[in-house]
Amino acid sequence: METVTPRPLPSAAVTSSPPSFAHLLLLTATSVPHLKQLHAHLLRSALDLSLTAPFLSKLLSLSLSSPSSSSSSSSSLDYALSVFLHSPDHLHPHPRLANRVLRAALRAAEPRRALRAYARFRRAGLVPDRFTLPAVLRAAARTGDDAAREAHGLAARLGLDSDPFVQTALVGAHAALGRVADARGVFDRMPQRDLVAWGVMLDGYCQSGRYSEALLLFVEMRSSGIVPDQVILATVLSACGRAKNLMFGKSLHCYILQSDPSIDTHLQSALITVYSNCGSMEIAQKLFDGMCPKNLVASTAMVFGYAKLGQIEIARSIFDQMPNKDLVSWSAMISGYAESDRPSEALKLFNMMQESGLKPDEITMLSVVSACANLGALDQAKWIHIYVNKNGFRTVLSVGNALIDMFSKCGSLAHAQKIFNEMPRRNVITWTSMITGLAMHGDGRSALALFDRMKVEGVEPNSVTFTGLLYACSHAGLVEEGRLVFRSMAQEHNIEPKYEHFGCMVDLLGRARLLEEALQLIESMPLRPNVVVWGSLLGACRVHGEVEIGELAAKRLLELDPRHDGAYVLLSNLYAKAGRWDDVREVRKQMKSRGVLKEKGCSWMELNGKVHEFLMGDVSHPRNDEIYLKLNEVVEELGKMGYSPNVGSALVDLEEEEKRGAVLMHSEKLALSFGLINSARGSVIRIAKNLRVCEDCHSFMKSASKIYEREIVLRDRSRFHRFKDGACSCGEFW
Template sequence: MRPRKKTFFSIAFARNLTVSSRQNSKSNPKFPSSSPTPSPPGLNHLKRDHAKLLRSGEILDTIAAGKLISDIAFSGAANLGYARSLFAWIQSPLNTFMWNSLIRGYAHGDDPREAISLYRQMLANGYLPNNYTFPFILKACTRINDPRVGLGVHGTLIRHGFEDFDPFIQTSLVNFYASCGSIEVAQKLFDRSPQRDVTSWNALIKAYIGCCRFSDAIRVFRLMQDRSNARADEITMLGVVSACAHLGALDMGKWVHAYVDRSRMRLTRNLGTALINMYARCGEIESASFLFREMKDKDIRTWSVMIGGFALNGLANEALDLFSEMQSAGVKPDSVTLTGVLSACSHAGLVQEGMKLFDEMRDLFLVEPTIEHYGCVVDLLGRAGELEEALALIKRMSLKPDVMLWGALLVACRVHKNVEIGEMVAKEMLVLDSQNAGAHVFLSNVYAATGKWDLVEQVRSLMKEQKIRKPPGSSSIELDGVVHEFLSGDTSHPQSDQIYRMLNEIRRRAGLIGHRPATGGVPFDIDEEDKEVCITQHSEKLALAFGLLNTEEGTVIRIVKNLRICEDCHSVMQLVSEVFDRIVVVRDRNRFHHFKNGSCSCRNYW
């Protein structure tokens, strides 16, 4: 009987492991994709099993008791207390399998710290962890984001000789170090791994996305295609599509979509929604809308993403129409949906429609306004020049205003050149966040605009002392699947000489039709000619020049800017769309601008 019990234990252990932490197993050749992951048994069924074992006396058998603990722990976080009670009651010798079952349950449950507590008890009681223990405990360390605990676990598994033993441990280590922001360590561990399955590649892609290094995430995906036999799965695609959406890398996003079709990968609701979001955030709103209409299985997230996509691209009427269609289809809007609709109203200046929705959201949709909703309304009023009303709304709201909310009003003050309210708002922001670069820069700009250079110097000296830096303006453009990034005044690109010659040509042609650089926003005490040079070298203009140099006539030029596009760059883009007969699409921090035939989709309301 010994060998049979041992065999049963191994099978139970493997099942426990496979179901709990190998959700990627469909793409692993060891686990055929046709084998669905079994659902955990219900609580009533487990209680009946428990009663049978009690009546037969088999509860005293280590294997039977261990399997029951495992099944209970796997059945859901709400049942972990039941599994823990049974674990404490067991009179037969405990084993590592039982400890692992509980650690796994808590690692994936609501209280991952309890998994770490159990792990420490396990060691204190003389039980040795095995290669199945470490992925679970590292999962818990990743979730609590405590580097010290994870480093200690890493040291333990090195001492036990497990670091290079198991690909699942290596993947868990990559995830842990990535969650701590140590992406270089994660990359080194990945490079050392002798076995890289799809889970390992997904972990590294996810790691780069978590650190906002989206170009690196795409680079890793390309390496996965070129240098491994691992077949991408839905998790891979979700990560790469997300990276494309952030970068505005439309060509790469289209390739990924085609890859999904070629691979006959099922277009799940999650993947379809991610692709819609990618197309919308790349300015390809027609493709996003087409895919939305083609999708049969939509949920509230799918509708909300499409509404938000219309809003981002300045198509307020389309967003409102879809919002009405959604309600007619019986889909109840949630907080995210309403944020998208309010944002659409803000971008188009639909003040009455936006305020009506905001006033009715509690009664009609049973959604309590959040700080995000208030932010949209403040932005709505601020863009329309209703600065006093926006300020009054902030003062009477029940929620405590945060930096983002004040920031929405600060932007409006800058656009409408309201120095009095803007100065007050900037100081409120600095009370909440003394390191806020935007508030410091606003004050510096206000003082510069009124010629108070002594106050400008005070603000800048304070920023220097506190090492406060404004995020540098950067713009990216995709060419043949490669994303090229430019900073303001950048000369590092291999084509830098040609780019600056093209900038001079743009400047010359714009001047011929009466364009004069808008230098009022340059916050430096320098002469007018130097100010003109300064704004001529903004990052979006460099990206534009690069696009004109490297794409054929008629090709749409797509640029992604990390900050709000400035007044002069906006004017130049309009002129280029007319003079060079190009469509130029720019996504800045707030929205899309589609330039065509000398005009912009925002209608200069931005």
């Protein structure tokens, strides 16, 4: 049971005795090492003063005054705290001393240490005061420790729960631990709320990603007549940018100009962020141009904004012009490349960042891992994994999640599963990533089994989980299971199916040749059918050579997006399959007249840590001659088994013979030839490709795997194909 009676304070007794020479000596110390030296000296004369108030006091002021950037300050703090932590139980620390330690630990970004020290203090009989609790709560908020609940109760027992400082800290702690409703409850019961309290509540919404609610709170604040300061405005602007609420941003901009045209740099940067997050780069650029000197934060926001719009070259040039770059600016540029499908550049930049002497944090790592996932290069992935473990990111949940995805996308389910199994904690993203990984590899049964386990463990699936599950059913041809999953979404989990779910269902039904049913689903869905669902239907029609429904799907698709290259390609393949060559030419003509270009096929593979790229018909590789020689050989060998190129996959108006040539030059065939030349017999050949593999390449790979006795793992845009002994793991469901 908690005691609230203050205990006698022996340390105060020490202070009140006349200072000894030893004490005076201590006070001459000029640095922590110096103090340690004096301390050791006094110990030798049997005077242990380390537990006296003056010593601790001096120790603290020295620790706190050393420059915060140097590593010595953290080790000084370490020393200071260890003295506290090893002091005997009967010390009964004075809250003032405890508060200084807690504040020091917080300032040194050592919340865990603060909590340990606090626990130690409590055991020694500390009775916290109105300054202790906020510090503890802030530490707990940062570590995710549930000391907050305990502190809440303690505050009530000590009668401190009506103190505005304590209340504000409670709001912050609840919010940081994801209990926004509890935070709001405390906030609403506060009899008076200063700007800090409003700020903490606003920040609380932002921390849990509820940006629109933050904006609502700001509106409430304004209507209760409170005038925001620059800190509040900066927070709200940030929320506004993240909520991508351009209108709100503009009105905030007006408000700021009206109320106080002297905008400080924080606000300027925050305004730029609003516009760049909303994709309004013209306005962002104008504000940025008016900024002198350009600050780091604003420049980073510009880099981010352009990168998000795909204008990666402009982003890069701003990045290159920045005189100083910190971790956040590097990360923004790296994630820009990662998100714009330029994984090699992302990894290159990561190396440059390290050369410049910066160590990544976990957020940088997420972009790096995700870039490697997109690249699909297994050796790189293994290297990144080692790097993650070496640099202390192994136990970070989000990084573990990204690793699962990375190994799945690099073709090694085994690695992904190992990481999954060894994760100390798992959240919905962990499970979803693993389910999606299994789906990509065509293992639908395991994906469903994992989903059952997930439910048993009480993790609530979200809409992404269902995308993965439906995708798993679709790629494994599990029609009934897919229907059940689809139905359970709304019925059991309260998740309304979105476009991607309908897309998966259309895919699932379509691949099972239930094309009529797929069409009915599209026509009866509560959302307006979009490019995704018509595209799925068209794809299925191509697989089954179903011209009539396919034409309809293509027509609808092209109404929605006349420049959709995939639609023309699929339609043309479909006509080719049916032998309707006039229609093939017609599609081609239409495409030409509308200036639509087919995305160029590109494959790549890793050799000795280097990624080699092949475009369709590529002749630029330094070992071009060898590659084509090998390709000819493979074609000849396969020909003996009855292979002949399937020209339906060619989308060019060429003569028959030229079509054959074009199909034979598909990028994955070039990559395969390169792989056969350069890798040892019996080793796995891994190829990644930007588009979906064509029918001809698919059968080509199957035969090649048999003749050359090689396992070939091909990642295409939608899934993995593992060719072995003349068969593919996809079982033709693709």
